[in-house]
Amino acid sequence: MAQQHILDLHGRFRKRRMRMTRPRRTIVDILGRTKLHLSAEEIFSRVRKQCPSIGFTTVYRTLDVLEDMGVVVKHHFGDGRGRYELADNPQKPEHHHHLVCTRCRRIIDYDDFVEEEVGFVRKLERQLSKKHVFTITGHVIQFHGVCRSCGDAA
Protein backbone atom coordinates (compact mmCIF):
# COMPACT_ATOMS: atom_id res chain seq x y z
CA MET A 1 0.00 0.00 0.00
CA ALA A 2 2.87 2.31 0.83
CA GLN A 3 3.72 2.66 -2.81
CA GLN A 4 0.32 4.07 -3.53
CA HIS A 5 1.37 7.11 -1.57
CA ILE A 6 4.63 7.25 -3.41
CA LEU A 7 2.81 7.05 -6.70
CA ASP A 8 0.29 9.63 -5.52
CA LEU A 9 -2.39 7.95 -7.48
CA HIS A 10 -5.12 9.92 -5.85
CA GLY A 11 -3.60 13.18 -6.95
CA ARG A 12 -2.83 11.94 -10.41
CA PHE A 13 -6.37 10.78 -10.90
CA ARG A 14 -7.77 13.99 -9.56
CA LYS A 15 -5.79 16.00 -12.07
CA ARG A 16 -7.56 14.10 -14.80
CA ARG A 17 -10.93 14.61 -13.20
CA MET A 18 -10.97 10.91 -12.47
CA ARG A 19 -11.80 9.10 -9.26
CA MET A 20 -9.82 6.88 -7.00
CA THR A 21 -11.86 3.73 -6.77
CA ARG A 22 -11.49 0.34 -5.22
CA PRO A 23 -10.79 -1.51 -8.50
CA ARG A 24 -8.09 0.96 -9.43
CA ARG A 25 -6.44 0.76 -6.04
CA THR A 26 -6.61 -3.02 -6.07
CA ILE A 27 -5.08 -3.42 -9.50
CA VAL A 28 -2.16 -1.11 -8.80
CA ASP A 29 -1.62 -2.89 -5.53
CA ILE A 30 -1.45 -6.28 -7.23
CA LEU A 31 0.97 -5.05 -9.86
CA GLY A 32 3.13 -3.58 -7.14
CA ARG A 33 3.37 -6.87 -5.33
CA THR A 34 4.67 -9.01 -8.17
CA LYS A 35 7.77 -9.23 -10.25
CA LEU A 36 5.90 -11.01 -12.99
CA HIS A 37 4.41 -9.61 -16.15
CA LEU A 38 0.76 -10.44 -15.65
CA SER A 39 -1.84 -10.79 -18.37
CA ALA A 40 -5.25 -9.19 -17.97
CA GLU A 41 -6.68 -12.55 -17.05
CA GLU A 42 -4.05 -13.20 -14.42
CA ILE A 43 -4.66 -9.79 -12.95
CA PHE A 44 -8.38 -10.42 -13.00
CA SER A 45 -8.04 -13.68 -11.11
CA ARG A 46 -5.92 -12.04 -8.42
CA VAL A 47 -8.27 -9.10 -8.21
CA ARG A 48 -11.20 -11.43 -7.58
CA LYS A 49 -9.51 -12.95 -4.59
CA GLN A 50 -9.38 -9.56 -2.94
CA CYS A 51 -12.66 -8.32 -4.25
CA PRO A 52 -14.94 -10.78 -6.07
CA SER A 53 -17.34 -8.17 -7.31
CA ILE A 54 -14.90 -6.58 -9.74
CA GLY A 55 -15.53 -7.52 -13.35
CA PHE A 56 -13.22 -8.40 -16.19
CA THR A 57 -14.21 -5.34 -18.16
CA THR A 58 -13.06 -3.09 -15.37
CA VAL A 59 -9.67 -4.73 -15.36
CA TYR A 60 -9.20 -3.97 -19.03
CA ARG A 61 -10.50 -0.46 -18.71
CA THR A 62 -8.38 0.26 -15.67
CA LEU A 63 -5.25 -1.07 -17.32
CA ASP A 64 -5.89 1.14 -20.32
CA VAL A 65 -6.26 4.16 -18.12
CA LEU A 66 -3.17 3.35 -16.12
CA GLU A 67 -1.19 2.83 -19.28
CA ASP A 68 -2.37 6.17 -20.54
CA MET A 69 -1.26 7.79 -17.32
CA GLY A 70 2.12 6.13 -17.59
CA VAL A 71 1.57 4.17 -14.37
CA VAL A 72 1.77 0.80 -16.09
CA VAL A 73 3.58 -0.45 -19.15
CA LYS A 74 1.98 -2.92 -21.53
CA HIS A 75 4.15 -5.51 -23.22
CA HIS A 76 3.68 -7.99 -26.03
CA PHE A 77 5.86 -11.04 -25.83
CA GLY A 78 4.51 -12.92 -28.81
CA ASP A 79 1.99 -15.16 -27.10
CA GLY A 80 -0.95 -13.12 -28.28
CA ARG A 81 -1.87 -11.34 -25.11
CA GLY A 82 -0.87 -8.13 -23.50
CA ARG A 83 1.10 -8.25 -20.27
CA TYR A 84 1.36 -5.48 -17.77
CA GLU A 85 3.82 -4.23 -15.20
CA LEU A 86 4.11 -1.17 -13.05
CA ALA A 87 6.24 1.42 -14.81
CA ASP A 88 8.01 2.19 -11.59
CA ASN A 89 7.97 -0.99 -9.57
CA PRO A 90 9.94 -0.86 -6.31
CA GLN A 91 10.67 -4.55 -6.78
CA LYS A 92 12.27 -4.22 -10.17
CA PRO A 93 14.86 -2.13 -11.93
CA GLU A 94 13.61 0.50 -14.32
CA HIS A 95 14.78 -1.30 -17.37
CA HIS A 96 12.17 -2.87 -19.52
CA HIS A 97 14.20 -5.23 -21.62
CA HIS A 98 13.56 -8.93 -21.47
CA LEU A 99 14.60 -12.47 -22.16
CA VAL A 100 11.56 -14.45 -23.30
CA CYS A 101 11.56 -18.23 -23.01
CA THR A 102 9.70 -19.61 -25.99
CA ARG A 103 9.08 -22.93 -24.26
CA CYS A 104 7.70 -22.02 -20.84
CA ARG A 105 6.93 -18.38 -21.59
CA ARG A 106 8.88 -17.19 -18.59
CA ILE A 107 10.11 -13.62 -18.81
CA ILE A 108 13.44 -12.61 -17.34
CA ASP A 109 14.07 -8.94 -16.71
CA TYR A 110 17.74 -8.42 -17.11
CA ASP A 111 19.60 -5.52 -15.65
CA ASP A 112 23.07 -6.34 -16.89
CA PHE A 113 24.95 -4.15 -19.27
CA VAL A 114 22.23 -1.58 -18.88
CA GLU A 115 24.47 1.41 -19.19
CA GLU A 116 26.10 0.29 -22.40
CA GLU A 117 22.73 -0.65 -23.74
CA VAL A 118 21.01 2.56 -22.83
CA GLY A 119 23.87 4.51 -24.32
CA PHE A 120 23.73 2.55 -27.51
CA VAL A 121 19.97 2.80 -27.82
CA ARG A 122 19.99 6.54 -27.22
CA LYS A 123 22.55 7.06 -29.92
CA LEU A 124 20.69 4.84 -32.33
CA GLU A 125 17.45 6.65 -31.59
CA ARG A 126 19.04 10.00 -32.30
CA GLN A 127 20.37 8.79 -35.61
CA LEU A 128 17.22 7.02 -36.75
CA SER A 129 15.00 9.83 -35.61
CA LYS A 130 16.94 12.33 -37.68
CA LYS A 131 17.40 10.21 -40.75
CA HIS A 132 13.79 9.06 -41.00
CA VAL A 133 12.14 12.17 -39.58
CA PHE A 134 10.48 9.97 -37.02
CA THR A 135 9.69 10.99 -33.45
CA ILE A 136 10.67 8.07 -31.28
CA THR A 137 8.64 7.62 -28.13
CA GLY A 138 9.68 4.18 -27.03
CA HIS A 139 11.33 0.94 -27.97
CA VAL A 140 11.04 -2.80 -27.57
CA ILE A 141 14.11 -4.91 -27.04
CA GLN A 142 13.66 -8.61 -26.40
CA PHE A 143 15.79 -11.69 -26.74
CA HIS A 144 13.92 -14.92 -27.37
CA GLY A 145 15.20 -18.40 -26.65
CA VAL A 146 15.27 -21.21 -24.15
CA CYS A 147 15.74 -20.60 -20.45
CA ARG A 148 17.88 -22.67 -18.14
CA SER A 149 15.11 -24.91 -16.80
CA CYS A 150 13.73 -25.67 -20.23
CA GLY A 151 17.21 -26.24 -21.59
CA ASP A 152 18.08 -28.63 -18.79
CA ALA A 153 14.89 -30.56 -19.29
CA ALA A 154 15.60 -31.06 -22.98
Place this chain on the structure above:
Amino acid sequence: MAQQHILDLHGRFRKRRMRMTRPRRTIVDILGRTKLHLSAEEIFSRVRKQCPSIGFTTVYRTLDVLEDMGVVVKHHFGDGRGRYELADNPQKPEHHHHLVCTRCRRIIDYDDFVEEEVGFVRKLERQLSKKHVFTITGHVIQFHGVCRSCGDAA
Protein backbone atom coordinates in the same frame (compact mmCIF):
# COMPACT_ATOMS: atom_id res chain seq x y z
CA MET B 1 7.99 -16.60 -59.61
CA ALA B 2 11.73 -16.66 -60.18
CA GLN B 3 12.42 -16.44 -56.49
CA GLN B 4 10.54 -19.64 -55.91
CA HIS B 5 13.34 -21.40 -57.70
CA ILE B 6 15.87 -19.57 -55.64
CA LEU B 7 14.06 -20.55 -52.49
CA ASP B 8 13.72 -24.12 -53.76
CA LEU B 9 10.40 -24.45 -52.09
CA HIS B 10 9.59 -27.65 -53.83
CA GLY B 11 12.67 -29.34 -52.48
CA ARG B 12 12.25 -27.95 -49.03
CA PHE B 13 8.70 -29.18 -48.85
CA ARG B 14 9.65 -32.59 -50.18
CA LYS B 15 12.23 -33.00 -47.46
CA ARG B 16 9.47 -32.63 -44.94
CA ARG B 17 7.24 -35.04 -46.75
CA MET B 18 5.03 -32.11 -47.63
CA ARG B 19 3.60 -31.09 -50.95
CA MET B 20 3.96 -28.09 -53.15
CA THR B 21 0.47 -26.83 -53.69
CA ARG B 22 -1.19 -23.87 -55.24
CA PRO B 23 -2.02 -22.07 -51.99
CA ARG B 24 1.54 -22.40 -50.78
CA ARG B 25 2.98 -21.17 -54.02
CA THR B 26 0.54 -18.27 -54.14
CA ILE B 27 1.25 -17.12 -50.60
CA VAL B 28 5.01 -17.16 -51.00
CA ASP B 29 4.61 -15.34 -54.28
CA ILE B 30 2.55 -12.60 -52.67
CA LEU B 31 5.00 -12.16 -49.83
CA GLY B 32 7.83 -11.96 -52.34
CA ARG B 33 6.15 -9.16 -54.22
CA THR B 34 5.65 -6.73 -51.37
CA LYS B 35 7.80 -4.71 -49.08
CA LEU B 36 5.04 -4.48 -46.53
CA HIS B 37 4.47 -6.59 -43.45
CA LEU B 38 1.13 -8.14 -44.24
CA SER B 39 -1.34 -9.51 -41.73
CA ALA B 40 -3.03 -12.86 -42.34
CA GLU B 41 -6.13 -11.04 -43.44
CA GLU B 42 -4.26 -8.86 -45.89
CA ILE B 43 -2.56 -11.89 -47.32
CA PHE B 44 -5.89 -13.65 -47.57
CA SER B 45 -7.45 -10.82 -49.50
CA ARG B 46 -4.57 -10.77 -51.98
CA VAL B 47 -4.64 -14.52 -52.29
CA ARG B 48 -8.31 -14.45 -53.18
CA LYS B 49 -7.68 -12.13 -56.09
CA GLN B 50 -5.39 -14.69 -57.64
CA CYS B 51 -7.33 -17.71 -56.56
CA PRO B 52 -10.76 -17.19 -54.98
CA SER B 53 -11.18 -20.75 -53.85
CA ILE B 54 -8.46 -20.59 -51.20
CA GLY B 55 -9.80 -20.28 -47.67
CA PHE B 56 -8.73 -18.26 -44.69
CA THR B 57 -7.79 -21.32 -42.71
CA THR B 58 -5.32 -22.35 -45.34
CA VAL B 59 -3.63 -18.99 -45.15
CA TYR B 60 -3.09 -19.38 -41.42
CA ARG B 61 -1.95 -22.96 -41.73
CA THR B 62 0.38 -22.17 -44.57
CA LEU B 63 1.93 -19.25 -42.75
CA ASP B 64 2.53 -21.48 -39.73
CA VAL B 65 4.24 -24.06 -41.87
CA LEU B 66 6.34 -21.50 -43.66
CA GLU B 67 7.35 -19.94 -40.37
CA ASP B 68 8.34 -23.33 -39.10
CA MET B 69 10.45 -23.89 -42.18
CA GLY B 70 12.09 -20.54 -41.72
CA VAL B 71 10.73 -19.22 -45.01
CA VAL B 72 8.72 -16.48 -43.39
CA VAL B 73 9.15 -14.45 -40.23
CA LYS B 74 6.21 -13.51 -38.06
CA HIS B 75 6.24 -10.17 -36.29
CA HIS B 76 4.16 -8.57 -33.58
CA PHE B 77 4.02 -4.83 -33.71
CA GLY B 78 1.60 -4.24 -30.89
CA ASP B 79 -1.64 -3.95 -32.81
CA GLY B 80 -2.83 -7.38 -31.82
CA ARG B 81 -2.21 -9.25 -35.01
CA GLY B 82 0.65 -11.14 -36.46
CA ARG B 83 2.38 -9.78 -39.52
CA TYR B 84 4.44 -11.76 -41.93
CA GLU B 85 7.35 -11.21 -44.27
CA LEU B 86 9.61 -13.40 -46.30
CA ALA B 87 12.72 -14.22 -44.31
CA ASP B 88 14.81 -13.66 -47.38
CA ASN B 89 13.03 -11.13 -49.48
CA PRO B 90 14.90 -9.98 -52.57
CA GLN B 91 13.21 -6.59 -52.17
CA LYS B 92 14.41 -5.97 -48.65
CA PRO B 93 17.58 -6.05 -46.64
CA GLU B 94 18.03 -8.97 -44.31
CA HIS B 95 17.63 -6.87 -41.25
CA HIS B 96 14.46 -7.26 -39.31
CA HIS B 97 14.46 -4.18 -37.16
CA HIS B 98 11.68 -1.66 -37.46
CA LEU B 99 10.28 1.75 -36.78
CA VAL B 100 6.59 1.42 -35.92
CA CYS B 101 4.30 4.41 -36.30
CA THR B 102 1.78 4.27 -33.50
CA ARG B 103 -0.62 6.55 -35.36
CA CYS B 104 -0.90 5.06 -38.84
CA ARG B 105 0.68 1.70 -38.06
CA ARG B 106 3.15 2.05 -40.86
CA ILE B 107 6.29 -0.01 -40.47
CA ILE B 108 9.63 1.27 -41.68
CA ASP B 109 12.42 -1.23 -42.15
CA TYR B 110 15.60 0.61 -41.48
CA ASP B 111 18.95 -0.51 -42.72
CA ASP B 112 21.08 2.24 -41.29
CA PHE B 113 23.73 1.61 -38.71
CA VAL B 114 23.19 -2.08 -39.23
CA GLU B 115 26.77 -3.04 -38.69
CA GLU B 116 27.14 -1.24 -35.42
CA GLU B 117 23.83 -2.60 -34.33
CA VAL B 118 24.52 -6.17 -35.28
CA GLY B 119 27.85 -5.98 -33.53
CA PHE B 120 26.30 -4.60 -30.41
CA VAL B 121 23.49 -7.13 -30.37
CA ARG B 122 25.86 -10.05 -30.87
CA LYS B 123 27.98 -8.94 -27.98
CA LEU B 124 24.98 -8.40 -25.77
CA GLU B 125 23.61 -11.80 -26.69
CA ARG B 126 26.85 -13.49 -25.79
CA GLN B 127 26.93 -11.80 -22.42
CA LEU B 128 23.30 -12.36 -21.57
CA SER B 129 23.35 -15.91 -22.78
CA LYS B 130 26.27 -16.74 -20.52
CA LYS B 131 25.09 -14.88 -17.47
CA HIS B 132 21.54 -16.19 -17.53
CA VAL B 133 22.25 -19.61 -18.98
CA PHE B 134 19.79 -18.83 -21.70
CA THR B 135 20.05 -20.03 -25.29
CA ILE B 136 19.17 -17.08 -27.46
CA THR B 137 17.53 -17.90 -30.77
CA GLY B 138 16.30 -14.51 -31.86
CA HIS B 139 15.55 -10.96 -30.90
CA VAL B 140 13.05 -8.20 -31.39
CA ILE B 141 14.20 -4.63 -31.75
CA GLN B 142 11.61 -1.98 -32.52
CA PHE B 143 11.37 1.75 -32.11
CA HIS B 144 7.88 3.14 -31.70
CA GLY B 145 6.81 6.67 -32.40
CA VAL B 146 5.30 8.99 -34.96
CA CYS B 147 6.31 8.90 -38.61
CA ARG B 148 6.89 11.90 -40.80
CA SER B 149 3.43 12.01 -42.41
CA CYS B 150 1.63 11.66 -39.10
CA GLY B 151 3.90 14.22 -37.50
CA ASP B 152 3.32 16.70 -40.32
CA ALA B 153 -0.42 16.24 -40.10
CA ALA B 154 -0.46 16.98 -36.36
Place this chain on the structure above:
DNA sequence: TTCCTTGCAAAATATTTGCACACCT
Protein backbone atom coordinates in the same frame (compact mmCIF):
# COMPACT_ATOMS: atom_id res chain seq x y z
C1' DT C 1 -26.12 15.84 -6.66
C1' DT C 2 -23.20 15.41 -10.41
C1' DC C 3 -21.23 12.65 -13.63
C1' DC C 4 -17.44 9.37 -13.44
C1' DT C 5 -17.29 4.11 -12.91
C1' DT C 6 -18.71 -0.34 -13.00
C1' DG C 7 -20.81 -5.00 -14.14
C1' DC C 8 -23.11 -7.71 -17.24
C1' DA C 9 -24.11 -9.34 -21.58
C1' DA C 10 -23.18 -9.08 -26.22
C1' DA C 11 -20.13 -7.78 -29.92
C1' DA C 12 -15.86 -7.51 -32.29
C1' DT C 13 -11.23 -9.41 -33.48
C1' DA C 14 -7.93 -12.77 -34.31
C1' DT C 15 -6.75 -17.42 -34.63
C1' DT C 16 -7.44 -22.53 -34.18
C1' DT C 17 -9.73 -27.03 -34.71
C1' DG C 18 -12.87 -31.01 -36.38
C1' DC C 19 -14.15 -33.27 -40.21
C1' DA C 20 -15.26 -34.89 -44.75
C1' DC C 21 -13.70 -34.21 -49.30
C1' DA C 22 -10.02 -33.06 -52.71
C1' DC C 23 -5.67 -33.55 -54.50
C1' DC C 24 -0.44 -34.44 -55.00
C1' DT C 25 3.05 -38.03 -55.96
Place this chain on the structure above:
DNA sequence: AGGTGTGCAAATATTTTGCAAGGAA
Protein backbone atom coordinates in the same frame (compact mmCIF):
# COMPACT_ATOMS: atom_id res chain seq x y z
C1' DA D 1 -3.77 -46.06 -53.59
C1' DG D 2 -2.30 -43.60 -49.71
C1' DG D 3 -1.53 -40.03 -47.09
C1' DT D 4 -1.20 -34.98 -47.25
C1' DG D 5 -3.83 -30.60 -47.93
C1' DT D 6 -8.05 -27.86 -48.08
C1' DG D 7 -12.55 -25.48 -47.27
C1' DC D 8 -16.21 -24.71 -44.32
C1' DA D 9 -18.32 -24.12 -40.10
C1' DA D 10 -17.82 -23.96 -35.42
C1' DA D 11 -14.97 -23.29 -31.50
C1' DT D 12 -11.41 -20.50 -28.84
C1' DA D 13 -9.16 -16.67 -27.06
C1' DT D 14 -8.68 -11.94 -26.22
C1' DT D 15 -10.37 -7.46 -25.94
C1' DT D 16 -14.03 -3.89 -26.66
C1' DT D 17 -18.62 -1.71 -26.36
C1' DG D 18 -23.67 -0.46 -25.02
C1' DC D 19 -26.28 0.53 -21.32
C1' DA D 20 -28.49 0.94 -16.89
C1' DA D 21 -27.20 0.97 -12.13
C1' DG D 22 -23.68 2.20 -8.57
C1' DG D 23 -20.53 5.17 -6.17
C1' DA D 24 -16.76 8.89 -5.34
C1' DA D 25 -16.33 13.86 -4.53
